Amino acid sequence: MNTPTEMKTADNGVNVEALLGARAALTEAPPAAQFTWRSQCEWVSGAQSRNTIDGFFGLGEEQTHTQAFTIEADHPTQFAATDKAATPIEIVLAALASCLTGGVAAVAQHRGIQLKSVKATVEGDMDLAGILGIDPDVRNGFNAIRVNFEIDADANKEEIEAVVAQSQRRSAVFDLITNPTNVHVNVA
Numbered sequence: 457m458n459t460p461t462e463m464k465t466a467d468n469g470v471n472v473e474a475l476l477g478a479r480a481a482l483t484e485a486p487p488a489a490q491f492t493w494r495s496q497c498e499w500v501s502g503a504q505s506r507n508t509i510d511g512f513f514g515l516g517e518e519q520t521h522t523q524a525f526t527i528e529a530d531h532p533t534q535f536a537a538t539d540k541a542a543t544p545i546e547i548v549l550a551a552l553a554s555c556l557t558g559g560v561a562a563v564a565q566h567r568g569i570q571l572k573s574v575k576a577t578v579e580g581d582m583d584l585a586g587i588l589g590i591d592p593d594v595r596n597g598f599n600a601i602r603v604n605f606e607i608d609a610d611a612n613k614e615e616i617e618a619v620v621a622q623s624q625r626r627s628a629v630f631d632l633i634t635n636p637t638n639v640h641v642n643v644a
Contacts, residue, residue, distance in 0.1 A: 464568025466610075468561045475562065488515045495527075503537040504530040549578045549601070552629045556603060559623030569615060572608040601633065 482489040491514035495507045510524035529544045531537035542550070553576040564571050580601045586594035607616050624630050 466565050466568050466570040468565040468571045470562045470565040472562065472566045475566075490514075500528075501538075502530070503535070504528065504540050545580065545582065545598075548633070549580050552601070552603065552627075552633060553578045555627045555629035556605075556620075556623050559627050560605070560607065560619055563619045563622045563626075564609060564611075567615070567619065569619060570610040572610070573606070574608075575606040577604045577606075578602070598633075 491512060493512045495509050497505050497507045499505050505528070507527040507529070508524055509521065509527070511518060511520045513519065527547060528541035529547060530539060530541040531543050532539045557574055557576050560574055561571060578601065580598040582598050583591075583594045585591040586596040605620055607620070609616055609619075611619070
């Protein structure tokens with residue numbers, strides 16, 4: 457005898473229906489899925505800079521955010537800077553944490569898992585001998601990154617681990633950090 461499957465619902469503030477609708481539409485129109493994200497950065501003073509993010513290309517045309525966003529970057533006083541903002545490398549870690557956390561919310565909602573709280577702590581280890589030119593054999597980037605989640609949800613540990621794993625598989629920032637990307641730098 458078949459017993460009806462209970463459909464779990466959750467409200468984590470994610471419009472899963474819209475995401476699934478966008479997925480279906482972009483499956484039918486692959487060129488519309490080609491996006492170009494942009495940030496314009498201006499030097500402020502010393503090591504401080506200010507990025508402005510207000511538009512991008514997607515769905516076949518130019519798009520704008522509902523408002524312009526700014527992200528400031530600087531370096532700490534230990535590097536003879538003014539420490540007026542997070543370092544660019546800390547911003548990368550924040551981007552990873554934000555991307556994975558947003559994915560956790562979306563995947564959990566899609567799976568009917570109600571979240572109570574999600575906290576991600578991200579740490580990255582780096583040897584500055586590369587950046588400072590002390591040792592040319594030391595890379596400039598991270599040697600290792602650790603992401604630790606503390607998630608309180610109406611789900612068991614295995615279900616939560618599966619949500620995090622799916623978020624990781626779909627995270628653009630996780631992909632950027634773990635896979636090489638062609639970067640072209642030009643001077644106008």
